[in-house]
Amino acid sequence: MYVFNKDGNFVHLPSNGDLVGAGQWRADGGRRFTISFREWLTDNTNRVEGLILVRISGQLTAANAFTGTGTVKGFDLAGHQIFQGTSSVRGTRFTIDDD
DSSP states (O other): OEEEOTTSEEEEOOSSSOOOEEEEEEEEETTEEEEEEEEEEEOTTOOEEEEEEEEEEEEEEETTEEEEEEEEEEEETTSOEEEEEEEEEEEEOOOTTOO
16 A cells, blocks of 8 residues: 655555555656655564665556556665666555545
8 A cells, every 4th residue: 555645755555564665755747756765674584684765657547546667676784785676556546435
């Protein structure tokens, strides 16, 4: 789940048990936006081993839907990049009236 706050703050609440991510989002004009957030990189015992940086470029595809693509970079505790990958996202806004 992604939470876009009006002030530009952003929270990623993963559904798979991963740790929460926090960052910022901004409107880039038209229907486009950028998200940048970080979350801890942990081992299978939840010991912190580094940091994950995610950057997504997206666009609204309807009044309540979006898609995007991005990069994912992992860093160890010394700040050395240890992996990089790509990501795609899509989402649908829900409101208090949704069932």
